[in-house]
Amino acid sequence: MKIIVTNQEDLEALVKTSVVQSLDQYYKQKSRTEKQSTNLSVKEAAQLVKVSELTIRNYIKKGLIKADRIGNRIIINREKFEDSIKEVKSLKYRR
Incomplete structure (x- = not known):
């Protein structure tokens, strides 16, 4: 495990990008499953x-x-x- 020392702005940017990527993956997966008809x-x-x-x-x-x-x-x-x-x-x- 690595310990990274960073300032508040860098931490906010890192969290923001990871959340955006996670949400993009979630909605892409959700749209694929919705396209399949019942x-x-x-x-x-x-x-x-x-x-x-x-x-x-x-x-x-x-x-x-x-x-x-x-x-x-x-x-x-x-x-x-x-x-x-x-x-x-x-x-x-x-x-």
């Missing part, structure tokens, strides 16, 4: 787990992934999707 389309879900859209549709038909149909569109809740994908992966290796 619902996914079949295409977005397929891109997220790097499988084909047909695979996602088959999992929906089998009931492995919970989805809602609004007209012709299929909407998948992101949180439920992530939970169900964990279950699908564990079922894949079970014999």
